Amino acid sequence: MTAPEPSPDRPAHRGRLWRHADFRRLWVGETVSQFGATVSQLALPLVAILVLHADTWQVGVLGACETAAFMAVGLPAGAWVERMRLRRVLIVNDLVRAALLAWAPVARLLGVLTIEQLYVVALATGVSTVFFDVAYQSYLPQLIDRELLVEGNAKLQASESVSQIAGPSLGGALIQALTAPYALLADAFSFLWSAAWVARIEARPPRPERSPDANLLREIREGLRFVLGNRMLRAIALCTSSANLFGSMASAVFYVLLARQLRLSPGFIGLLTSTAAVGGLIGALVAGRFAAKVGQGPAIWIAIAVAGPCALVTPFVQRDWTVGLFAVAQIAMWMGIVVYNINQVSFRQALCPPGLLGRMNATMRFLVWGTMPFGALLGGLLGSTIGVRGTLLAAAVGQSLAFLPVFLSPLRRLRELPSYAEPLVASEV
Template identity: 70%
Template sequence: MTEDLDRPRRGGLWHHLEFRRLWIGESVSQFGSTISQLALPLVAILILHASTFEVGLLVTAQMVAFLVVGLPAGAWVDRMRFRAVLVVNDLLRALALASVPIAHWLGVLTIEQLYAVALLIGICTVFFDVAYQSYLPQLVEREQLVEGNAKLQATESVSQIAGPSIGGVLIQVLTAPYAVLLDAISFLWSAYWVAAIRTRPPKAERRPDRNLRREIGEGLRFVLGNRLLRSIAMCTGASNLFGSMAAAVFYVLLARELALSPGWIGLIESTSAIGGLAGSFLATRFARRVGQGPAIWVSALAMAPFGFVAPFVQRDWTLVLLAFAQGAMWLCVVIYNITQVSFRQGLCPPELLGRMNATMRFLVWGTMPLGGILGGVLGSVIGVRQTLFVVAVGGALAFLPVFLSPLRNMRELPSYAATV
């Protein structure tokens, strides 16, 4: 924070110019991404007539990058300027997504291309997310991290409310491949605003003895050597495993078994995000009332019962119940994420931010490719609804690692600033 206009003023981050630039860029990108999250599976299901297993592989292709490059990405990002990493990966994702409508227009779109696009987007997302979560603590003061994460989560939730419903209509009007083009444009918009950020922390000093394996090991030791971070990784990793299993079959249930139109599917997804928006506003207040540690395990436990609605939904009034359950679940998810991500960012030394975030992403997102494959296989073998019931049972147990850790009774969580 080298300029007066970037220093926090009364009114919080509303007056922080550099944070606003990051906020605007990321918000528009999130809006476009919600369209593609709906459009890519529907391209596979409705345009290419993909099987349940092939849709599961598409989910896997999006997430396998966290296993393959998740750990080295942290070490590489710590050597780079975070802003440049964000801009480059925004541009690469725009190009990858733009190839889908072009291929469809030429009549050469295949499921293999969707896999390749999903894989490239996944790799770019690994680098973007690691740099993004590491850049925020360099733009704002550490005591503002919860506020910053809450604001970013709020706009993400708003985009998830409007994005799917508008996306559903656009998919019906334009067809799914061309709706993906809007997401490509959104990444260009995000790149423009991130490039406008003037705060440029110095690039990490090049150490003559630097070693990729050692640097990765430092990130692993920091996360796995801390009992609190370890329990959060176990909880989030288990939840993501079952969540990706659900993602592999959820759209198959809605689009194929219930024969809902893209517009109705988008509306259900939008009502889910209303809960996420509420969670972004309630997270700080909730953590203050119950304590930071309890806020993590209580929110993880509270989301469990709502997973049991999807296996029994029909094309009737239960769709309203599904929308309510999705919204309530996402309220809990957002409170959990804001609390634990802000804690992680505040605990970590600045020089380890990239590797800490990459290690956590590797541990908690690395379960998702396995979940995508398991969901696709189970959906093909035992059925879509039965798979969703297995997901609900497994997801109900995911809170145990944080509940059985010291987080259970810790009203105030430790921070790096308190140790220096």
């Protein structure tokens, strides 16, 4: 089977995606949604720390709640999504997240907000995000040709990085002006905006036909078999899950370090967090050219190998010039992470048969995000025992070694990676 021929609404040349109306609508909606999401990423832990006076363990539990859904419903979500209209899945879950995040400021206004309510909001929002993300990554290949996936993912990643540059600064200012609970309203409105733009997408892929003998467990096994049966996908899953485990360990205590130990203001924390996204923007802009220069496989392992050791700066940050060094390290780290993500996600999308996209994405999300709640709980536990800086150091060592699975796989030497259209074509460096 070969990839579909380009149509007038699906341009075949690089640089022409801006003329693709449906891609633009998806891009605009997601860009605004990402701005709001970066506000909540900063606001939720700061609500716990500054408003509810949560301890390190409770902040770790909150971080675990935000990602627990990928472990709990990640696998069946892929099979369920494949039976639904993807555009509808995106709209519904945008609306659900808007309603959930609007609850925290309402509860604060009524004087009934508790840490347990934040746990529920984080858990429920996470479930909705699972379905949205699985549908989103499966929808993009339906809108554009597969040879444009790197360009499409790079454009979406670039807009995400821009939002991460401006979003935390905006979030810090909103938190400082309105307090953290009310800043979450910005996130709720952003999801409404995203839903409105996705609703304008004109492409209407037919509803997937459900086989009379459809079986959820069998479909889940097929997704697992596809991912785990491919040595390169296994390596990517192991690398990303390891990086996410240790990254979540660090995230669980990161804001405790900045807000409680260094006593930085929410506005400055937002500004400092934004510097990381500068690297993400650079990574999005150079990902395609870097892969063309060094090869698609080497681009994946080199990028993550460079990113990991940059985390070793964080445990030693003080309220002095080392804050600047931390900002530079964050730029370098996120540049590598984004180059890695764009190339490995594009490879996965190009390799997978259309009928397995939802299950492949859900399986990968389950494997690579399922480690995050454990990392957050471990970070909270270690932060309460060996201290915040000791936890950050342990996490940084783990992040530095996460590249090994992809380095030791065939990705190290494959200049051109296989695709679904030509699954056996690959040339070595």
